[in-house]
Amino acid sequence: xxxxxxxxxxxxxxxxxxxxxxxxxxxxxxxxxxxxxxxxxxxxxxxxxxxxxxxxxxxxxxxxxxxxxxxxxxxxxxxxxxxxxxxxxxxxxxxxxxxxxxxxxxxxxxxxxxxxxxxxxxxxxxxxxxxxxxxxxxxxxxxxxxxxxxxxxxxxxxxxxxxxxxxxxxxxxxxxxxxxxxxxxxxxxxxxxxxxxxxxxxxxxxxxxxxxxxxxxxxxxxxxxxxxxxxxxxxxxxxxxxxxxxxxxxxxxxxxxxxxxxxxxxxxxxxxxxxxxxxxxxxxxxxxxxxxxxxxxxxxxxxxxxxxxxxxxxxxxxxxxxxxxxxxxxxxxxx
Amino acid sequence: xxxxxxxxxxxxxxxxxxxxxxxxxxxxxxxxxxxxxxxxxxxxxxxxxxxxxxxxxxxxxxxxxxxxxxxxxxxxxxxxxxxxxxxxxxxxxxxxxxxxxxxxxxxxxxxxxxxxxxxxxxxxxxxxxxxxxxxxxxxxxxxxxxxxxxxxxxxxxxxxxxxxxxxxxxxxxxxxxxxxxxxxxxxxxxxxxxxxxxxxxxxxxxxxxxxxxxxxxxxxxxxxxxxxxxxxxxxxxxxxxxxxxxxxxxxxxxxxxxxxxxxxxxxxxxxxxxxxxxxxxxxxxxxxxxxxxxxxxxxxxxxxxxxxxxxxxxxxxxxxxxxxxxxxxxxxxxxxxxxxxxxxxxxxxxxxxxxxxxxxxxxxxxxxxxxxxxxxxxxxxxxxxxxxxxxxxxxxxxxxxxxxxxxxxxxxxxxxxxxxxxxxxxxxxxxxxxxxxxxxxxxxxx
Ligand SMILES: Cc1cc2nc3c(=O)[nH]c(=O)nc-3n(C[C@H](O)[C@H](O)[C@H](O)COP(=O)(O)O)c2cc1C
Ligand code: SF4
Ligand code: FES
Numbered sequence: 001x002x003x004x005x006x007x008x009x010x011x012x013x014x015x016x017x018x019x020x021x022x023x024x025x026x027x028x029x030x031x032x033x034x035x036x037x038x039x040x041x042x043x044x045x046x047x048x049x050x051x052x053x054x055x056x057x058x059x060x061x062x063x064x065x066x067x068x069x070x071x072x073x074x075x076x077x078x079x080x081x082x083x084x085x086x087x088x089x090x091x092x093x094x095x096x097x098x099x100x101x102x103x104x105x106x107x108x109x110x111x112x113x114x115x116x117x118x119x120x121x122x123x124x125x126x127x128x129x130x131x132x133x134x135x136x137x138x139x140x141x142x143x144x145x146x147x148x149x150x151x152x153x154x155x156x157x158x159x160x161x162x163x164x165x166x167x168x169x170x171x172x173x174x175x176x177x178x179x180x181x182x183x184x185x186x187x188x189x190x191x192x193x194x195x196x197x198x199x200x201x202x203x204x205x206x207x208x209x210x211x212x213x214x215x216x217x218x219x220x221x222x223x224x225x226x227x228x229x230x231x232x233x234x235x236x237x238x239x240x241x242x243x244x245x246x247x248x249x250x251x252x253x254x255x256x257x258x259x260x261x262x263x264x265x266x267x268x269x270x271x272x273x274x275x276x277x278x279x280x281x282x283x284x285x286x287x288x289x290x291x292x293x294x295x296x297x298x299x300x301x302x303x304x305x306x307x308x309x310x311x312x313x314x315x316x317x318x319x320x321x322x323x324x325x326x327x328x329x330x331x332x333x334x335x
Numbered sequence: 336x337x338x339x340x341x342x343x344x345x346x347x348x349x350x351x352x353x354x355x356x357x358x359x360x361x362x363x364x365x366x367x368x369x370x371x372x373x374x375x376x377x378x379x380x381x382x383x384x385x386x387x388x389x390x391x392x393x394x395x396x397x398x399x400x401x402x403x404x405x406x407x408x409x410x411x412x413x414x415x416x417x418x419x420x421x422x423x424x425x426x427x428x429x430x431x432x433x434x435x436x437x438x439x440x441x442x443x444x445x446x447x448x449x450x451x452x453x454x455x456x457x458x459x460x461x462x463x464x465x466x467x468x469x470x471x472x473x474x475x476x477x478x479x480x481x482x483x484x485x486x487x488x489x490x491x492x493x494x495x496x497x498x499x500x501x502x503x504x505x506x507x508x509x510x511x512x513x514x515x516x517x518x519x520x521x522x523x524x525x526x527x528x529x530x531x532x533x534x535x536x537x538x539x540x541x542x543x544x545x546x547x548x549x550x551x552x553x554x555x556x557x558x559x560x561x562x563x564x565x566x567x568x569x570x571x572x573x574x575x576x577x578x579x580x581x582x583x584x585x586x587x588x589x590x591x592x593x594x595x596x597x598x599x600x601x602x603x604x605x606x607x608x609x610x611x612x613x614x615x616x617x618x619x620x621x622x623x624x625x626x627x628x629x630x631x632x633x634x635x636x637x638x639x640x641x642x643x644x645x646x647x648x649x650x651x652x653x654x655x656x657x658x659x660x661x662x663x664x665x666x667x668x669x670x671x672x673x674x675x676x677x678x679x680x681x682x683x684x685x686x687x688x689x690x691x692x693x694x695x696x697x698x699x700x701x702x703x704x705x706x707x708x709x710x711x712x713x714x715x716x717x718x719x720x721x722x723x724x725x726x727x728x729x730x731x732x733x734x735x736x737x738x739x740x741x742x743x744x745x746x747x748x749x750x751x752x753x754x755x756x757x758x759x760x761x762x763x764x765x766x767x768x769x770x771x772x773x774x775x776x777x778x779x780x781x
Contacts, residue, residue: 047694182503183690184701186697
């Protein structure tokens, strides 16, 4: 076992664990945001740079700090490593800059985006974004593309995390999905707009951290914060059949995988469950899912509503981390 | 008398052919290495030579070789990086065009030292004609028994393949090059693991620059100690410098490391001074990625010492008042050159060449280019200059591969040393001698 300290909290982890995974084991505010890493997708991570952290001490054997900030999602821990996330001003400043980079060409069209309310980029920019934009140039734009009849690609919103590419590569048996072109004009493509027609292609919607890939069967039907996410299951021959059914009254508006506290699905689901089972009768409803109090999805639908946790100024953060974590783990249930 | 290692015989007629090359002592090192030395002895000689990578970073070649993973039992590969795409750098082209056998000789010795039975030469797509030259030389080497099975009757087998890139600067980055060789999109990999452990096809791999490998023959023949007698201090040997810009004699020169910048710039044997008798304004000393230095700092360090063409002397003063030897692309600007326009031009290059994988480089390079374009075209504001510095500082060090740094450094250094010129462009854009605005005015007025 290796001992690693992240923002003054020490934990023992197995060899091969990354800094990000170790931080997730500690939980709470020490977890760096991850826009491209996805624990269920091999080779993912390292690209968006939002998870950069400072390694103040490389290991017990070689205590030198690492010269640059490192991507916590792809850097394995060493015994005696000391990591700073929100306790380093450098990390916070850099994260701000990364968010700015991610947003300069983003259309900021949240009011008409289906992802609004459950968007990782929205959350990230609330926490780390600037108030005003320094970018005055015109933004790059792309046409909206249909990927098959169920999925739509808004390339304007894409942050090129490559998660959908890895999903198409690793989960589906026919890869017809990749990146075209280079630099800031690169785009996600199903080469010459080929349909993705295999049974698990819909998962690219769930892994997308922004609103670039959306479910056409749900498009403009409702805002996510008007819906109640319910655990539901059915017996399915292709997948586990364990899903989140997003309901309003007796109506199932959409079906997604069950996302954990880090925004990753617990299990990938098949297209039949996702796109075709929109009847309440199709599902055994288990009950409401836990949603973080901080999430807009909890709006007006939850008992035990509490005031949002106090924003702790940086210099006091280390002492109050536990408190902070406690407050944030207090998830409330749907009424 | 200047001493040469690489270009000694470059003017011998027919040196491109095997016969002539062999008659000048070519391929002797292969015989010596394969028959008289163990692979480890070759590595030791290269270590002793102090030879540093000529591709830009200057990492000691022998040390890189000693990192190669020999325990895994997987095949090992050597890749010769001939993607030379850095603006201002054109030395590998000259070397391969004139002396293809020198590279192949070096590669055979290197592969022997590394225990690699396959070598690749990854050639920049635009160097199409060079591929023909290399293939011809390789064919000759096969015919004469220097490549193929049981080379010179020993148990050592080696195949060398030439692979053409498709014109992407990023495929010069070693891990992007490996991806490209594997037939994938040329995206740099996230390190660690380093290629010496997980490289081409997941096997231990060494990537070296053309010029680095071309030196190996000499080191094997004469010993690392002899090589280390060339140059000064930790900058051993000679270096090919490709000089261009506003000088009298643009071209490729082999210099012994330690030559003073002044001599290189003004001696008629080399650059021969600034063209048309103009004043020197600035120099980019090691290819477009390294910081630009004004005339006052390129000839002398901030401490007033003579600046030498060595890794250490050029880097003296860090990035505040120094630069890097880099890949040896020596770009000279005279008094009329517009720093803003040239900086914009470089920014455009890096924007175009970013692979787009990581957000700071993908978004930042384009942003910097647009801001510079605005300044250059007379629409800049004073705060744009600080904005550029801020963007550059947020790209630097936060990216997957060094292209992000390479894009940030030229801009940060141009503003560091020539801020007044940027301010002048903001306040009086029409005054710039290169200004498109002024040219337009001239036309309408006259
Ligand atoms: C964007 C980028 C482009 C590069 N282009 C080249 C190149 O064209 N030729 C080259 O030899 N090295 C290039 N390099 C450096 C290589 O990654 C690598 O360090 C080098 O080939 C190692 O060889 P050496 O140790 O012999 O110098 C480039 C690096 C970067 C980051
Ligand atoms: S720094 Fe630029 S070129 Fe290098 S991996 Fe990142 S986006 Fe690609
Ligand atoms: S999550 Fe680590 S770089 Fe994107």
